[in-house]
Amino acid sequence: MPSIQIGTLAELPDGTGRAFTVEGRRLAVFRVGDELYAIDDTCSHAEASLSAGEFDPDELCVECPLHGSSFDVRTGVPRTLPAFEPVAAYRIFHDGELIFVEYPE
Ligand code: FES
Known part of the structure; x- marks a missing residue:
């Protein structure tokens, strides 16, 4: 699976999340220290942007x-209703300052 550079750590302060667009698709990306997490930005229940929601880093x-x-x-799985279907989760990592996501071709 190819790795695509989507941004830099400077664009994603510790303990926050934001959307990045990859190949025309919006991903919600979150950071806790050195750890990064990426899921589809669109909620599985209706049209809402998960990156605009409240992120709990703990x-x-x-x-x-x-x-x-x-x-x-980490998984895109909802823990509470009304959503019950998961959103896709992606492998994401950083190399120095650069953030990469593994994205299917
Ligand atoms: S749109 Fe996300 S829970 Fe309804």
């Missing part, structure tokens, strides 16, 4: 801003 989950489902940022 619980490693993000709350959907529309109806409040909490998604595990």
